[in-house]
Amino acid sequence: MLRKTFEHEIQQVKDDVLILGSMVEQEILVSVETLKKRDIEGSRQILELDKKINAKRFEMENQVMILIATQQPMAHDLRLLASILEIISELERMGDYGKGIANINIRMGDQPLLKPLIDIPRMAQRGADMLHRALTAFINEDVETARAIPQEDDEIDGLYNQIYRELMVFVIQDPKTIERANWLLWAAHNLERVADRVTNICERTIFIATGELKEIDSSDDEQRKLNQNPD
Amino acid sequence: MHILTNYQHHTNDNSPINIDIVNLSVYYGKFRALAEINLQVHEKQITAIIGPSGCGKSTLLRSFNRMNDLTPSAHTEGEIRLDGQDINATGIDVVDIRRRIGMVFQRPNPFPKSIYDNVAYGPRLYGVHRRSDLDGIVENSLRQAALWDEIKDKLHQSGLSISGGQQQRLCIARALAVEPDVILMDEPASALDPISTLRIEELMHDLVKNYTIIIVTHNMQQAARVSDYTAMMMIDEQRAGNIIEYGKTDVIFTNPKDKRTEDYVTGRFG
Numbered sequence: 001m002l003r004k005t006f007e008h009e010i011q012q013v014k015d016d017v018l019i020l021g022s023m024v025e026q027e028i029l030v031s032v033e034t035l036k037k038r039d040i041e042g043s044r045q046i047l048e049l050d051k052k053i054n055a056k057r058f059e060m061e062n063q064v065m066i067l068i069a070t071q072q073p074m075a076h077d078l079r080l081l082a083s084i085l086e087i088i089s090e091l092e093r094m095g096d097y098g099k100g101i102a103n104i105n106i107r108m109g110d111q112p113l114l115k116p117l118i119d120i121p122r123m124a125q126r127g128a129d130m131l132h133r134a135l136t137a138f139i140n141e142d143v144e145t146a147r148a149i150p151q152e153d154d155e156i157d158g159l160y161n162q163i164y165r166e167l168m169v170f171v172i173q174d175p176k177t178i179e180r181a182n183w184l185l186w187a188a189h190n191l192e193r194v195a196d197r198v199t200n201i202c203e204r205t206i207f208i209a210t211g212e213l214k215e216i217d218s219s220d221d222e223q224r225k226l227n228q229n230p231d
Numbered sequence: 232m233h234i235l236t237n238y239q240h241h242t243n244d245n246s247p248i249n250i251d252i253v254n255l256s257v258y259y260g261k262f263r264a265l266a267e268i269n270l271q272v273h274e275k276q277i278t279a280i281i282g283p284s285g286c287g288k289s290t291l292l293r294s295f296n297r298m299n300d301l302t303p304s305a306h307t308e309g310e311i312r313l314d315g316q317d318i319n320a321t322g323i324d325v326v327d328i329r330r331r332i333g334m335v336f337q338r339p340n341p342f343p344k345s346i347y348d349n350v351a352y353g354p355r356l357y358g359v360h361r362r363s364d365l366d367g368i369v370e371n372s373l374r375q376a377a378l379w380d381e382i383k384d385k386l387h388q389s390g391l392s393i394s395g396g397q398q399q400r401l402c403i404a405r406a407l408a409v410e411p412d413v414i415l416m417d418e419p420a421s422a423l424d425p426i427s428t429l430r431i432e433e434l435m436h437d438l439v440k441n442y443t444i445i446i447v448t449h450n451m452q453q454a455a456r457v458s459d460y461t462a463m464m465m466i467d468e469q470r471a472g473n474i475i476e477y478g479k480t481d482v483i484f485t486n487p488k489d490k491r492t493e494d495y496v497t498g499r500f501g
Contacts, residue, residue, distance in 0.1 A: 002498055002499055002500070003497075003498045003499060006498075072451075072452050073497070074451065074455070074484045074485070074496040074497050075484060075485060075486060075487055075492075075493050075496050075497050076493060076497060077497050078484075078485060079485065079486070211485065211486030
């Protein structure tokens with residue numbers, strides 16, 4: 001096979017994307033778990049994990065830059081490597097959302113949770129699952145799956161809206177709960193952003209496979225557009 | 232104008248065409264080296280022709296200015312229209328064709344004359360003899376070739392006494408001196424060092440404002456750097472050269488439509 005070395009190096013980078021992805025999945029799920037259990041030490045470990053994610057991201061970015069400089073990739077190879085740079089940036093930001101949730105837990109200190117966490121862990125689970133499948137679609141250049149996953153963002157948005165309404169009820173009934181409500185709203189917001197970034201990864205997978213670079217609208221966005229332009 | 236294209240053709244823009252190749256086949260004896268080539272070259276743009284060795288790139292390039300006529304066994308079918316006129320038609324002045332469509336070769340080939348006389352040779356053949364006119368043409372041509380500042384004080388030195396990169400720019404100046412419309416370049420930098428290569432590429436970016444340029448190159452990164460359009464050639468089962476894809480260079484190198492083009496530009500072809 002021609003360009004055996006290059007093929008091997010591309011495969012290594014793709015494997016690294018999966019490794020980085022699984023680190024981020026862990027960061028998201030465990031950060032929510034530590035919040036649910038008020039495990040402050042666990043949250044501090046998440047901060048350490050985030051540092052490792054950041055370091056790995058930069059290491060991968062460097063590796064991709066070296067490949068671009070030395071191998072002069074064209075066509076599919078170029079789209080793949082350029083997209084990997086974007087994808088690892090998305091993953092690093094998702095990791096930051098997990099870190100944000102860990103920080104919320106640490107900052108809450110001794111304050112109890114406003115309510116037992118049910119929907120927030122559900123959001124985390126759904127988001128991590130979407131991420132996992134999106135990265136599998138990336139590896140397999142599965143355009144069909146990449147187009148379908150962003151539609152699940154609606155469920156995540158639905159959970160966020162539900163959490164928002166519930167927390168508002170608490171605040172209206174007892175304004176002193178606003179700070180604790182705010183912490184939880186931030187955590188939910190971070191998880192909502194995780195799902196948005198999964199959509200971005202799916203867009204890149206489609207670009208790698210087809211050369212087409214387009215925003216994927218969730219059905220929520222489609223509905224908003226229809227509402228604005230009824231014709 | 233009827234164009235038959237049996238390949239991925241995706242220029243789809245409105246920039247003017249000045250060379251129109253219609254069903255061009257070139258034979259060396261009984262062997263068909265090019266099979267029914269159809270191609271539209273955009274005016275004042277750089278078109279690169281790429282493809283593996285032996286696919287007919289240089290044969291195609293030499294068709295543009297009828298250099299294949301110099302090969303006794305070669306004959307041509309089909310049309311090459313320059314500004315609407317078929318250059319292979321009966322009665323065409325082939326010398327004028329070669330003035331209008333100049334050529335620069337892989338190895339610099341200045342005449343064993345002075346730098347001045349290399350550039351003045353063509354204009355003199357066309358009847359320009361007044362010294363002041365020739366001086367103006369020589370300076371203008373050498374300036375266009377980005378060579379004037381380097382050799383203006385040694386115009387009477389031999390054209391062979393300067394470096395390889397300078398010799399190639401001298402050959403470009405020589406072609407420019409007779410006011411061509413088109414410049415053909417057959418791997419113009421492959422015999423040059425990297426810095427001279429980049430100089431030639433920069434020069435091409437300047438020249439294309441006034442001239443249509445067609446370049447054959449094995450260097451894909453060069454084709455990607457310099458050209459506006461790229462034609463990908465390959466041989467068919469009968470070993471005749473074909474164009475398999477033609478489009479804007481940025482598309483050919485980021486998202487080619489034909490798998491054979493993809494395999495070639497990514498280095499998987501073999």
